[in-house]
Amino acid sequence: MSVKVNLEEQFARFFDTWSPKIIADLDDYQIKLTRLAGDFPWHTHGDADEMFFIVEGNLRLEFRDGVQTLGPGELIVIPKGVEHRPVANEGEVKVLLIEHKDVVNTGDGPVSAHTKAAERLS
């Protein structure tokens, strides 16, 4: 038997932002939770699509050719190779992420202070 995961219970276990936490594995993919506040550098994941599902708050996703603003109950897949910048400028945003386990949060650019390996909430 596998065991369910309650998103609110898991969000209550961490409070740092831009630091994804792994809550489950799906084949070679990871299901992660993250809190976002403020903005993040422009980046691209050359080899991997990335899904954002908004649990709480509003997230602005900037692309070079437009903007999408997502609220709770909305998701988006950012295709591989598409440059993007997440901006949480209306308060904190709680996000469920799904992406391949080898994805680095800051994408293909240089490692920076924003680069963080996802930790496992176990």
Add this chain to the structure above:
Amino acid sequence: MSVKVNLEEQFARFFDTWSPKIIADLDDYQIKLTRLAGDFPWHTHGDADEMFFIVEGNLRLEFRDGVQTLGPGELIVIPKGVEHRPVANEGEVKVLLIEHKDVVNTGDGPVSAHTKAAERLS
């Protein structure tokens, strides 16, 4: 730019149960919505993990060694090879599914009246 998907808007576009609809692709995986009501046959996906995230309602997931009951905001990954049976016996359940594109809804058993290829909501 990729475009967001609002789950409630997409659920309003179909009303059949046990018939997953593809709303987005993530590499070789599909993000699907489905409505569930009543029960479904026991089955196993030998080669693929499967994620259920509950959007609305309560879902009972039976395993050979126990039961998990999930409500809104809860998810579970059913590991490959683990026999399971979803039961929606407290009214309809709205579910977000993520699984590899080659997964068949009735698993590795014989094709039956329950077997349905996921349609694309486009």
